[in-house]
Amino acid sequence: MPPMTTTPPELSGFSIVAGEVRTRRSTTGADAFRAVNPATGAELDPLIHPATDEDIDLACTEAWTAFAHLGVREPREIARFLDAIADQVRGLGALLVATAVAETGLKQARIETERDRTVFTLRMFADLARQAEWMQPAIDTADSSRPTRVRPDLRSCLRPLGPVAVFGASNFPLAYSTAGGDTASALASGCPVIVKGHPAHPATGELVARVVAEAASVEGMPKGVFSYLAAGGRREHAIGERLVLNANVRAVGFTGSFEGGNALAAIAARRPDPIPVFAEMGSTNPIVLLEDALASRSEAIADEIAASVLGSSGQMCTCPGLLFVRRTPAGEQFVAHLADRLGRVDRAIMLSASVRTGYTKRVEQIASVRGVDLRVGETNPPKPDPNLAADAHEPIAVRPALFTTDAATFRENAKLHDEAFGPSALVVLASSDAALLEALGSVQGALAGAIYRTPSDEALCDKVRALLEHRVGRLVFNGVTTGVEVSHAMVHGGPYPATNQPHTSAVGSSAVRRWCRPTCYQNASQRDLPLVLHNENPLGVHRVVNGQPSREGIAGP
Numbered sequence: 408m409p410p411m412t413t414t415p416p417e418l419s420g421f422s423i424v425a426g427e428v429r430t431r432r433s434t435t436g437a438d439a440f441r442a443v444n445p446a447t448g449a450e451l452d453p454l455i456h457p458a459t460d461e462d463i464d465l466a467c468t469e470a471w472t473a474f475a476h477l478g479v480r481e482p483r484e485i486a487r488f489l490d491a492i493a494d495q496v497r498g499l500g501a502l503l504v505a506t507a508v509a510e511t512g513l514k515q516a517r518i519e520t521e522r523d524r525t526v527f528t529l530r531m532f533a534d535l536a537r538q539a540e541w542m543q544p545a546i547d548t549a550d551s552s553r554p555t556r557v558r559p560d561l562r563s564c565l566r567p568l569g570p571v572a573v574f575g576a577s578n579f580p581l582a583y584s585t586a587g588g589d590t591a592s593a594l595a596s597g598c599p600v601i602v603k604g605h606p607a608h609p610a611t612g613e614l615v616a617r618v619v620a621e622a623a624s625v626e627g628m629p630k631g632v633f634s635y636l637a638a639g640g641r642r643e644h645a646i647g648e649r650l651v652l653n654a655n656v657r658a659v660g661f662t663g664s665f666e667g668g669n670a671l672a673a674i675a676a677r678r679p680d681p682i683p684v685f686a687e688m689g690s691t692n693p694i695v696l697l698e699d700a701l702a703s704r705s706e707a708i709a710d711e712i713a714a715s716v717l718g719s720s721g722q723m724c725t726c727p728g729l730l731f732v733r734r735t736p737a738g739e740q741f742v743a744h745l746a747d748r749l750g751r752v753d754r755a756i757m758l759s760a761s762v763r764t765g766y767t768k769r770v771e772q773i774a775s776v777r778g779v780d781l782r783v784g785e786t787n788p789p790k791p792d793p794n795l796a797a798d799a800h801e802p803i804a805v806r807p808a809l810f811t812t813d814a815a816t817f818r819e820n821a822k823l824h825d826e827a828f829g830p831s832a833l834v835v836l837a838s839s840d841a842a843l844l845e846a847l848g849s850v851q852g853a854l855a856g857a858i859y860r861t862p863s864d865e866a867l868c869d870k871v872r873a874l875l876e877h878r879v880g881r882l883v884f885n886g887v888t889t890g891v892e893v894s895h896a897m898v899h900g901g902p903y904p905a906t907n908q909p910h911t912s913a914v915g916s917s918a919v920r921r922w923c924r925p926t927c928y929q930n931a932s933q934r935d936l937p938l939v940l941h942n943e944n945p946l947g948v949h950r951v952v953n954g955q956p957s958r959e960g961i962a963g964p
Contacts, residue, residue, distance in 0.1 A: 418453050420453035420454050423613070423634060425631045440640035467654075469631025486595075488628050489530070503614055510607065542923075565920065568596075601636065651682075658922055663688065664765075687899070689904075690724055696708060729832070731846065749807040756802055757803045758803075785808075818849045855901070858885075878902060893915065
């Protein structure tokens with residue numbers, strides 16, 4: 408097992424555990440696989456060797472050992488580590504972008520934007536770790552003057568749970584994968600991370616994993632602070648299950664399908680000591696288009712929504728999948744223009760063959776519902792050409808789809824309420840305001856929702872807002888749901904089935920709190936307390952002292 412060095416031009420296709428490339432092949436040759444370029448259908452190098460059971464167990468053991476060492480590190484040391492990762496990811500330059508483009512079929516501009524977002528996220532959590540106010544320190548000093556009984560000295564703050572298993576996402580090879588938001592927020596909290604790489608972009612995952620391991624070495628972090636498990640092929644599910652069941656893993660972060668998130672939550676729940684799974688599982692992201700807004704600019708709104716549906720071939724968790732419109736001349740004009748825009752796209756490249764299969768099945772399922780009209784798209788996509796030469800390939804692509812239905816059909820058919828992951832949308836045409844509100848009231852929990860309105864729409868908008876704000880994590884006005892800003896105020900979460908933990912967010916500074924629990928210290932000496940609770944307040948953070956916000960030090964017992 409050679410030690411990590413700087414990133415080589417040729418990748419290994421193996422896991423990276425506690426700073427070492429795990430080149431021992433204890434799995435069979437049949438377990439190995441190659442990623443596929445969705446834009447061409449061609450297989451890619453290198454050959455990927457999925458993690459062995461030994462790799463998984465070692466990663467978890469080393470992570471637990473590292474957790475004990477991280478607990479005595481100062482916040483600024485963890486902050487430097489996160490900044491170093493950001494520098495290393497940025498330093499991969501064109502190699503990282505080209506690799507991700509080849510493995511995902513996403514455009515270069517999209518990958519470059521995602522790379523920049525990942526770097527920004529790492530730096531944001533570095534700043535958060537450095538300040539340490541996210542730990543929510545609170546101190547109630549001992550009080551012997553109370554008439555009933557003496558109050559003990561009580562101090563509390565958030566403390567990390569332990570090693571976190573992060574499952575990479577197919578649709579965000581950087582921002583929600585190896586060094587993405589879950590990894591950055593977990594490390595900021597003081598939790599080691601074990602990443603299960605996504606089989607759709609394994610070379611991208613290994614590139615990033617190598618520089619994370621390099622940053623850990625340079626910054627003197629314990630070697631088990633980060634590991635990357637290559638995964639896919641026949642061992643895909645076995646690797647994930649073994650990782651979640653390992654006793655050293657204390658929490659799980661997941662971005663992906665509804666089925667995948669629920670499966671991981673079920674595995675975690677059957678452990679002798681169940682652990683939390685924070686799963687973001689996709690979303691329909693309903694948009695309500697009110698009458699005056701459509702009457703004033705229906706074509707412009709249709710252009711915005713079409714661009715949102717088609718962006719990244721609709722493979723974003725915030726892609727608008729449900730549109731609620733009154734059946735009026737303006738509403739019909741909007742649908743016609745949206746159909747025209749979506750119908751101009753012959754093929755949209757999908758992330759993988761499995762994603763394409765899921766999309767086509769979902770399109771067929773929606774189209775099969777009585778009362779649903781397929782305005783754009785196809786229910787029987789052409790099969791691969793049997794006359795192709797053995798070494799020839801075809802893109803992994805689909806046609807965008809647009810459906811329309813009435814409010815009653817939507818309300819009464821559960822098949823219409825689930826996400827269709829890809830470039831598709833269902834327009835619900837309501838005959839009245841009451842019918843629109845009734846249909847909207849039946850939607851499932853979503854990550855985001857939007858309302859297009861003008862001042863003339865305010866009366867109905869108030870009712871729509873009251874419904875949506877209980878069903879979405881983020882509510883947009885006069886704009887589309889795609890585009891998630893990385894900021895302190897951002898919420899990227901929502902009620903089930905969009906997530907299984909509606910009180911949390913996967914984006915923004917509040918994401919760090921998922922990997923922690925509140926811990927109280929009673930009558931503790933200074934040496935037994937985290938720095939953030941010391942009398943002199945050496946980190947200079949805002950604390951709640953005897954019920955009042957303060958940055959001052961306090962007199963010790």
